[in-house]
Amino acid sequence: MSEDIDLDPGLRREIDSTSSRLDELDHYALLGVSRDADRKAIKSAYYGHAARIHPDRHFGKRLGPYKAKMEVLFGRMTIAHDTLANPQKRAPYDAYLTERERIAAFERALSTETGDDRAAPAPRSEVVIGAAPPTTTTRPVAQTVPTPPAQPLSPEAERLRREALARRLLGSKGGSHGSGAPPVRTSSVPSMPAASPNARPTPSPTGSGVRPAYSSIPTPTPRQLGVDAIVASARNAAAAGDWVNASTRMRLAAKLDPALAGEAEELRRRALGAMADAYVKQAQYEELEQRWVPAAISWSKAAEARPNDPHVAERAANALRLAGGDLHKAARFAETAARLLPDDPRARLTLAEVYFDAGLVRRARSELDAVLRALPSEPRARRLDDELKRRA
Secondary structure, eight states, rough: OOOOOOOOOHHHHHHHHHTTTTOOHHEEEHHTTTTTTHHHHHHHHHHHHHHHHHHGGGGGOOOOTHHHHHHHHHHHHHHHHHHOHHHHHHHHHHHHHHHHHHHHHHHHHSSSSTTTSOOOOOOOOOOOOTTOOOOOOOEEEEEEOOOOOOOOHHHHHHHHHHHHHHHHHHHHOSBBBBTOOOOOOOGOOOOOOOOOOTTTOOOOOTTSSSSGGGGGOOOOOHHHHHHHHHOOOHHHHHHTHHHHHHHHHHHHHHHHOOGGGGHHHHHHHHHHHHHHHHHHHHHHHHHHOHHHHHHHHHHHHHHOOTOOHHHHHHHHHHHHHHOOHHHHHHHHHHHHHHOOOOOOOOHHHHHHHHHHHHTTTHHOOOOOOHHHOTTTTOHHHHHHHHHHHHOO
């Protein structure tokens, strides 16, 4: 109960908030310093936090569950200080953060539905607590004059309108044509077959003449020209190895032209494959720091991007188990690794550990017996064997 804890309510709220976001905060955010903070600023911030949250500073007080939270927080802050105050450790950590931010940008690019035809949501208004409500004034409604319906164009006016539209779309320049208007570039327009001598003229909508044969030639629409430009830019990005931008642009083109859906999906798979390397590097750093929750996320993403890589699948299963994550997912990864590496006892050991944590004791024993035959002195296997014997 709150009345049984001798901590300031504000400090309790701060500890609760930081603890709930601990796996999301990088070392700089945890200490509350900027990315360019020098060693002096880092040490000052660290000792300032220690004076407030170190359990020894509250000796003799009733801390309840906050003692364990404070110990965890101070331990993480000590790691943050030791990393950022050491140039040899800080440089690779900064590189890790840069890579993590790049991956986050790639993920947003892959997941964001670009080119949506829906109207953008209206901006939310800022609400200030205690402020007076906005005043509204009633204005007279202005009378509007109805717009007369558009009159149909004559055949000659329709022809001129189409030619002007074609000039704008196809970007023709220079030269004179007839009355001084620039000519239409006919190289992009398919030629029409010659009219049959017995063909009847096609009457215009108004019945006041004959529509020339070339007036019915379809011209590219702005929408189609936009698709072509997007497809070209996507393919150029793919040729340069920029799979994320290629995927994003082709998905936009596929929204305008569903026939491109197959190519868009292939580029998306390529983009995920290219990101797998970045996921692996990120996961390896997080695993090195024994930050198992973010490591489990990174390894899982790498395993999903590389579904046939047994080594990545085994690491994902191990990280999920140590992070206390989804054991069904961990078992699926471990089973994939054991299936693809049937002669690798370490893959089967990870599978046995996942089965044990999931309460599948018989399956764990079966896998472990195979591991012990191959690696009888493996420390992890011996520990699991002892646990199984105690469970039995």
